[in-house]
Amino acid sequence: MEPVLFILFGAIAVCGAIMVVTRKHPMASALYLILTLFAVAALFVLRQAHFLAAVQVIVYAGAVVVLFVFVIMLINVPENRMPVERVTTVRFLGVIAAGLFILESAVLARRFSMPKGPAAEVGTVEAVGRALFTDYLLAFEVTSVLLLSAVIGAIALAKKKI
Amino acid sequence: MSGPLFDLTVAIARIAVFFAFCFGLVVVMTWVERKGAAYIQDRRGPNRADILGVRAWGLFHPLADALKFLFKEDFIPDNAHRLFYQLAPMFSLAPAILGIAIIPFGPDVTVLGRKVALQIADLNVGILYLFAVSGMTVYGVVLAGWASGSKYPLLGGLRSSAQMLSYEVSMGLSLMGIFMVFESVRMSQIVTGQGGLLFGVLPKWGVFVQPLGFILFLVAQYAEANRTPFDLPEGESELVAGYHTEYGSFKFSMFMMAEYLHMVVGAAVVATLFFGGWQFPYLADAGFLFPGGAAVTLPPAAVFLLRIGAFVAKVLFFAWLYVWVRWTIPRFRYDQVMRLGWKVMLPLALLNIFATGLIMLLLKK
Known part of the structure; x- marks a missing residue:
């Protein structure tokens, strides 16, 4: 059961994070950010880190993102005046760097074995x-x-x- | 029944029963609110809805309401952000429903030779879960205010986000004393901890151990639930209906359900943390045990029923208290709400933590 849940919430977290970056409307980004934070909290619960999961939702989803939403509400840019994002050299290089980072993490994750089984009661x-x-x-x-x-x-x- | 199947059945049964209890109470509370308001204002209140001539003191009015909401036109204003406008009522109702999960409705019972806790989930983080979930309520209000594309809802949404963030701080801090005294954040352990006696006479309920904490928590909860005297997000005299001005039909009723569900869950939490939850005064597992030494032995079934009854009675009382307060105390001004939250509640909550720690330290020596 645990691997299934891990893959499910991991997928939600990654997809949510991608949506945060790619959505055009800032409010949609903010709501996807909440989704990502919740999914990460669920991953914490799977590792028996209950306290961390609760604090994650209370502080990040419950307070920090509320302030984001607050700002989006107050500035309230009309949809036809949203800035148009262009592909620049720096952004292009950024994507390549991100890809390299993911590759690197995968290599490192294979080299160092992760602790298996239920985590100790530290969380x-x-x-x-x-x-x-x-x-x-x-x-x-x-x-x-x-x-x-x-x-x-x-x-x-x-x-x-x- | 085999292990996993039994667990699954129990889980589903618990969710169904507690969910039904809370939603049933929501329906009853809409009636109690209007009847209570009427009697406090020297009126009769709703009494016209009838089924085949039976009026039943206006008890059919919630039913009539539900039908009306269902058959009303489900409109979306032209200026609204369509998606967010439709999401807002869901964001409002979902956190309220999630709160039900950690409330202990009664003592453990034995079913088919197995112990079953009358609580959907006895989490390690306990009440912190409730803070996490109720922190999400603000999105419903803010999103509704912003997505309606109208000025009054926007003002209501802004007010509520500032108010809820402010009072969340004192709400969390006001419970620290309870955690210190009962040495746990688990709901079930806090309830069991309240079973003892204080000075051999008083039940060791949270309200007797933490009187200041109780008052602070109750006030913060009213502010979190946006109930009078803290109902600025929907202040009718200034903002039409605040954040849900532009909502109609069932979306509006979802906001209403969320509010009443908050009252019910809030009442259950106050009863659990400060009034012993399902504990009945002087009632032990075997029967009554009074301080003087007198004892009355009762069968386990009677003890169980008394305890469930005690919990329901406490919840009903605190749900009624919301109504009572609403029709007694006028609404605060916005600056008064902020001043109360930051300059009165917060220092008092910190003082309460310090005093509790000091007394516990002195008692230990």
Whole structure:
């Protein structure tokens, strides 16, 4: 059952990601992005990383993409004034680079064997919580300070008078 | 029955029964809302729909509503973005339905010699799943507002996205105290954790352990469900009907169903986290066990029925509370909603976490 689900959600994630890039309307891109994020969350669940899956949906699908949608709504470009995308040399090279990257990942994936069978209980809420507050306490706290400074910076930049 | 077949049957049966319960309650709640509003405003409320002369206190009105919605013209405004306009009601209803999955409706039961949990999915991430799912609700509202191609819905959609994001923060933080006290985010473990007694007298319910957390969570939930006093996304006096102004027929009724389903699921979550879920005060597995030492032995079937009854009664009460609050408290102004969310709720939620941690630390010593 697990390989079937893996292929199903993996396919949804990849197709969704391709649609995000190729759709012309930004709102369609945003909705496909949500689909991709959900599929990736499902892949996390398959690897027993329940906490990561929940956080993925809460933070990315539930908050970050909402802000994207918010911006798309406010700018609201009419469909006949959408920018026309052209094939440029840089984009062409980008596609080749992406192809090379996929090839490279495939070669690497064959060389290093992936862990098989059900993953160990490292992705549950309890395990992640314990790891964050013991082994990775310093990194955790430093990250929180970093995020705080980012918030203060954003307010300072956005508000002319504080 | 063999193992996998049994599991499948149980899974389907659970989904069917809980789904039917919640949707049945949605139908009843539309009636309760109008009847409640009427009696609070000194009116009689809906009482005219009848089947062969039987009026049944207006209970047939939800049926009449459904028929009306089904037979109305299903129009799409010219200015609308067709695809997104049609997607929006689905985006609205789906998260509300998904929320049903983690609610424990009763204690474990034994069927054909096997233990069956009365919960569709007892997830490891528990209540975090509900946050993830209810975070999706905002897309329905925002998409409806934007795709309608009209100004009032757009304003409603904008208001709601800001409001829902703001209150999601305090909603999550207000539950931290519950997680700390019951040492779990699993719904089933939180319910079992509430079975004990506090100081030997009070049931150890979330509301007694976390009174501030309860109030914060309840307020945040009303804001998340877009119910009065936080119904700014559809404020009739300013925005016609807000984000669903341009919707009619069954699409409109899907928005309504989503709202009422949110109320039902919300009521069940409050009952589960703060009022012991299916726990009946002083009722143990063998029967009543009062603090004084008096005991009444009851057969297991009676205990089971009492517990299911307790859960349903709690859900009904909190669903009614939504109606009661709606017709009692007027709508906030937008700046008041934002100020309450960020400058009152958020600091109080953080204070609650700190105080809970401090008390737990002192009690341990």
